[in-house]
Amino acid sequence: MTEKNHSENLRRELSVGEVATRSGVAVSTLHFYETKGLIKSMRSQGNQRRYPRSVLRRIAVIKIAQRTGIPLADIQKTLSSLPSDRPLMARDWERLSRNWKADLNERIAKLTALRDQLTSCIGCGCLSMSDCPLRNPYDTLSEKGNGAYLIEHPEE
Amino acid sequence: MTEKNHSENLRRELSVGEVATRSGVAVSTLHFYETKGLIKSMRSQGNQRRYPRSVLRRIAVIKIAQRTGIPLADIQKTLSSLPSDRPLMARDWERLSRNWKADLNERIAKLTALRDQLTSCIGCGCLSMSDCPLRNPYDTLSEKGNGAYLIEHPEE
């Protein structure tokens, strides 16, 4: 068993099932990621997928990016912009994570602004087209009608 | 024209096109919202939709909830839990916005935590299964193998 484990540990390539287990991602998802160009595989003699262990790191990075809210297509673009087939190094990670952090900060800022508006509007509840910062912030129609008046004085 | 506008302003019901224009939501979306039970309409003699002006406020509330990231199905549930067919009053708004604010705060907290982890991992880049807070925070598999070791020492 020690012998066996030892040789297994040294085996360079992982099967799709092993990758699934180790990464916590379903086999079907790995297939899917492959069709999207997020990861790739070599094939065994019998046409089964074989992965270098570096794929685990790559999947980890994908999952983190997804948590920040970045769509897979964008993740794919970013990953494919890296010098191609070496594994991700610390240097790559630094570049990626810096960008993703910036995105994340933006998203946080937007949500925070929304929350603050919500806070200040809880007691008000006017939802006035013309006055309320929550109401369609980009809506220029608000000026061109009597909408605000009517909304502020709901009938029936 | 003054005469005309005056009578238009007093007209109680809005057509779907008017609601679309005033709310900034497409006609098709209003149809869609209706199928989902988010809004409803009366019909004219000729079967065209007619809305009370209060629908504008309702749509405003829907849009705000969506901005906080709440799925339409949940918005529908919440809205349908209100005493049914009177327009939304300040009191309703207060209740809704309090809940939504809580949701939003949770989402903000999660993203902030992620950002902070990202910040502390930018310089590190280890992505270690066992050590890195970014790595699959819920993944218990990390303990059961040699994954971490291999990931920390990528080959090829």
Added chain:
DNA sequence: GCTTGACCTCAACTTTAGTTGAGGTTTTAT
């Protein structure tokens, strides 16, 4: 040496939040 489990491809289905189009009716404006 054969059974079972893991794997293969490809197509179809799922959910969310809508949009688009076809074919037909109503309302409005001239």
Added chain:
DNA sequence: ATAAAACCTCAACTAAAGTTGAGGTCAAGC
């Protein structure tokens, strides 16, 4: 009175991120 604009329904399509299943192959253990 008629043409144009707005409306109706219903079905099909879109995008993202996968999942499920059918029909068949490969590999490992007893």
